[in-house]
Amino acid sequence: MKGIRCFHSMDEVGILKNFFGLRGLGFGILAMTLGAATLPAQVDEPSNDGAVIEDASALSSSREIDLSSLKDRFQNAVVKVEFTALRNKELTKLNPSKSEQYYSGDEPPHGSGFFISESEILTNAHVVEEARRGSIRIKTPATGNVEFRAEVLGVGGTEQIDLAVLRLPDDEVLRLKRRSGLKRIPTLTLGDSDQIHQADPVAIFGYPQNSDELKIIAAKVTGRQYLKIKTGEFICQHQFIEVGPGGVVQSGNSGGPGLNRAGKVVGIPARGSGYGSEQGWLIPSNVVSHFLKRVRENESGRKDMELPKLGISVTENFTGNLVWADATEDVVMFELGVMVREVTSGSLASRWGLKAGDILVGFANRQQDISCALDMQGYRVTTGRMSVWPPVDGADSSTVTDAADQTSSTREVNKLHLTELVLLSQPGDDVTLWYVRQGTKGIQKVERKFEFVKPVPLAHLGTFEKPDYELWGDFVAQDFNDFNAALFEVPDREILQGGALVTFVEPNSLASRRGMSVSSRDTYGFSWTTSYEPATTWAIIDSVNDKPVKSLKELREALRAAEKAYADLTKKDSFDASRRSLMKERYVQIGFRTNSNDGQTLRLQPAFPIDEALEVSRKED
Numbered sequence: 001m002k003g004i005r006c007f008h009s010m011d012e013v014g015i016l017k018n019f020f021g022l023r024g025l026g027f028g029i030l031a032m033t034l035g036a037a038t039l040p041a042q043v044d045e046p047s048n049d050g051a052v053i054e055d056a057s058a059l060s061s062s063r064e065i066d067l068s069s070l071k072d073r074f075q076n077a078v079v080k081v082e083f084t085a086l087r088n089k090e091l092t093k094l095n096p097s098k099s100e101q102y103y104s105g106d107e108p109p110h111g112s113g114f115f116i117s118e119s120e121i122l123t124n125a126h127v128v129e130e131a132r133r134g135s136i137r138i139k140t141p142a143t144g145n146v147e148f149r150a151e152v153l154g155v156g157g158t159e160q161i162d163l164a165v166l167r168l169p170d171d172e173v174l175r176l177k178r179r180s181g182l183k184r185i186p187t188l189t190l191g192d193s194d195q196i197h198q199a200d201p202v203a204i205f206g207y208p209q210n211s212d213e214l215k216i217i218a219a220k221v222t223g224r225q226y227l228k229i230k231t232g233e234f235i236c237q238h239q240f241i242e243v244g245p246g247g248v249v250q251s252g253n254s255g256g257p258g259l260n261r262a263g264k265v266v267g268i269p270a271r272g273s274g275y276g277s278e279q280g281w282l283i284p285s286n287v288v289s290h291f292l293k294r295v296r297e298n299e300s301g302r303k304d305m306e307l308p309k310l311g312i313s314v315t316e317n318f319t320g321n322l323v324w325a326d327a328t329e330d331v332v333m334f335e336l337g338v339m340v341r342e343v344t345s346g347s348l349a350s351r352w353g354l355k356a357g358d359i360l361v362g363f364a365n366r367q368q369d370i371s372c373a374l375d376m377q378g379y380r381v382t383t384g385r386m387s388v389w390p391p392v393d394g395a396d397s398s399t400v401t402d403a404a405d406q407t408s409s410t411r412e413v414n415k416l417h418l419t420e421l422v423l424l425s426q427p428g429d430d431v432t433l434w435y436v437r438q439g440t441k442g443i444q445k446v447e448r449k450f451e452f453v454k455p456v457p458l459a460h461l462g463t464f465e466k467p468d469y470e471l472w473g474d475f476v477a478q479d480f481n482d483f484n485a486a487l488f489e490v491p492d493r494e495i496l497q498g499g500a501l502v503t504f505v506e507p508n509s510l511a512s513r514r515g516m517s518v519s520s521r522d523t524y525g526f527s528w529t530t531s532y533e534p535a536t537t538w539a540i541i542d543s544v545n546d547k548p549v550k551s552l553k554e555l556r557e558a559l560r561a562a563e564k565a566y567a568d569l570t571k572k573d574s575f576d577a578s579r580r581s582l583m584k585e586r587y588v589q590i591g592f593r594t595n596s597n598d599g600q601t602l603r604l605q606p607a608f609p610i611d612e613a614l615e616v617s618r619k620e621d
Helices: 009-018 050-062 067-077 091-096 171-179 285-296 317-325 330-333 397-410 420-424 480-488 492-497 552-570 577-582 611-619
Strands: 079-081 110-117 120-123 137-139 151-155 164-167 201-206 217-225 240-244 267-272 279-282 314-317 338-343 360-365 369-375 430-437 441-447 470-472 473-476 500-504 538-546 587-595 603-604 607-609
Touching: 067 079, 067 201, 079 120, 079 240, 091 480, 091 500, 091 587, 110 201, 164 285, 171 267, 201 240, 240 267, 240 314, 240 500, 279 285, 279 473, 317 330, 360 420, 470 552, 473 552, 492 538, 500 552, 552 611, 587 611, 607 611
Parallel strands: none
Antiparallel strands: 079 110, 079 137, 110 120, 120 164, 151 164, 201 217, 217 240, 240 279, 267 279, 314 338, 338 360, 360 369, 360 430, 430 441, 470 473, 473 500, 500 538, 538 587, 587 603, 587 607
16 A cells, blocks of 8 residues: 555564554554554544543633733733834944934834833843833833833843843832822733643733734744754754744734733743744743843843853764764664764863764753753654663663653653753753764763853953944954854854954945955844845954954054054155155055855955045044
8 A cells, every 4th residue: 555654574563662662553544564463553432421522622621711811910010111222233333433323213112021020020132122221111001101211120132042121210110009009010920831832822912013002812832943044053042932823923022921821921922923924932931930030130231141052063963973983773773963063172062072073862961850862953852762861771672661651641841952951051060961972882971060161252242332443444343242253153263263353344445345345144133034044254354464463452553553654654854745655654464364155264465555544534433
């Protein structure tokens, strides 16, 4: 029969059962064999009294969500967040000589949020990080269009942990209570997002589009999703809860609460597809709980939020690599392990002895109650025998199968990636990594206390801060910081090599025509589509007149020395202005390396005329 897999021996059936950790094949069709016994399908039959049908009906009813009840109980805990927006934040960080421009439309930009205490409001970082300082205000259904001043207590970052905590000053808390007649400001509490599964209902509260009134819409959980660019990098490093139908999460919903039937916050709308017909994504409440304290304490974004990283990049593995590495039979059979592509020098992984080419097959964190095998793409194995990790030494397949069945029956395990498993780790946690290395037989293991390590010394640029910079002629140069390095996607090895990053070049200028052309990507904002693929070009100045330059300070010193030498020469009696273009001292050789479109690093060393460069800089000033 076409389309039906035939088992030619009971051995094959046993292999399949062993692979999936099954005691029986629960297929809804008969497994057909030629010349062998037919295996009956195992199907639970409904009882004669209709109990299964009644249970299904009750389940369907229990899965509905009472929007009216949730509104009556919690609407006054939800707020609209408005502010005066900076329209060119990225440009003024990359070229601080440019003037700031503010939004001047009829409807001010806004997002949503909710009270987590009488004075604290939780929202998304991307809602407020483009706000002018001192311009944030909130509205609540309890007081209509009356505005209350709020300030940023802590902010994660659009591309890190997309959360922000706002604070109402004490006098504004009292004013809100008087205007609303409330004895206390209602608050929302965070629930357990691990208890939210596919098809569960969620109530999305917020102020979508141009709405000035609170809107509530019922959504269904459609699954969980990592949002990533085509290079494989995850946005925010954690899974999002995906909800539908299309259009339930729109611009303006960001930062509001997603409530379960009990009125607990299980997710915060943070990303939309940009199209009304597609899904929306919520930050799971358990991720919020894990990082809320750190967001509160980062001093309005001035203090860096340290996020745990191993300091490796990984790539998909293949069975042949396992065989060549002499991996155990189980590792090969169950296709375990993600390949380490690169280990950053000085990183945690480097300290732990990991090397490029190692195959990571398991991860455990005792304090976070995580112990799992990893598949060939780096995701936690959640089904079959290998959902229990590490395997029990000496146990037969039936023992392991029973354990796997018991685990899967008590809770649904999210298929997290290694990146997020590391993200959830805290300093001092007991972490174990299992790996296979070519030339070393069997599975290796490293056990260490987890710690935060920053192998790349990137300065933190606060959310509302501007960097130091050098404007010289047609270009702007800065020291590396966590903002410009991310937007230009500069590799760690280039940052460690040193230099001054070119963050802006005037279009069609002398610098751009000589190869110093740069292009950054946008920050990952509200709208998101899977087809988004950033294309970046960076340039790093590493010498002036053949002298090495390792930082912005050294670049300045070298440029000032060249300018002074030229200025001193023009003051001499022997100076002939008519022969200026022939003078070597008039030119500065600025050496820089840049990535071409195919990713290769090129090095150029064009000569720039000093007087023309200074003239352009004065015009910019």
